[in-house]
Amino acid sequence: xxxxxxxxxxxxxxxxxxxxxxxxxxxxxxxxxxxxxxxxxxxxxxxxxxxxxxxxxxxxxxxxxxxxxxxxxxxxxxxxxxxxxxxxxxxxxxxxxxxxxxxxxxxxxxxxxxxxx
Numbered sequence: 001x002x003x004x005x006x007x008x009x010x011x012x013x014x015x016x017x018x019x020x021x022x023x024x025x026x027x028x029x030x031x032x033x034x035x036x037x038x039x040x041x042x043x044x045x046x047x048x049x050x051x052x053x054x055x056x057x058x059x060x061x062x063x064x065x066x067x068x069x070x071x072x073x074x075x076x077x078x079x080x081x082x083x084x085x086x087x088x089x090x091x092x093x094x095x096x097x098x099x100x101x102x103x104x105x106x107x108x109x110x111x112x113x114x115x116x117x
Contacts, residue, residue, distance in 0.1 A: 006094060007058040012051040018101045025105045035100045038114045039093075041066030061093040071096050073115040078102060 022032050036047060041064055050060055061067075071093075075084045078099045086092040103113050 003058070004091060007090060008056050010054040011057055011060040012054050014057075015051060018097075021101055021105045025107065027104050031104060031110060032101065034110065035104060035113060036097065039068055039071055039097055039100065040064035041068065057094055058090055061090055064093075067093070070115040070117045073117070074099055 018032050018036075019029050022028065033044060033047060036042065037044065040047075040061070042050065043065075046065065050063075055063070072084075074096050076082070076099055078095050081095070083092065083095045083099050086095055100113055104110075
């Protein structure tokens, strides 16, 4: 089975798109970083190192220090697919992140985005 091309894309190449999407709606890089850190468990310095290393998406999620257990509470449609129905684990992690950034851009409050079990 061939891997989806996003797996081999550098996380750093997509990261500016997350920032731009948030900024267009009046949000900040800090909020985007907060979301990424909440989802993955990376400390800010670790996140910046992953960006500097041009780590691909698959490695970025595989090396995540502590994927947040509350991420399974993320539901909804992204790219025409319900995130909770995605069976491939890495793709689901990527889409969880996409969904969280979408929620930020749509004006959802950070305390609602950063779900708690």
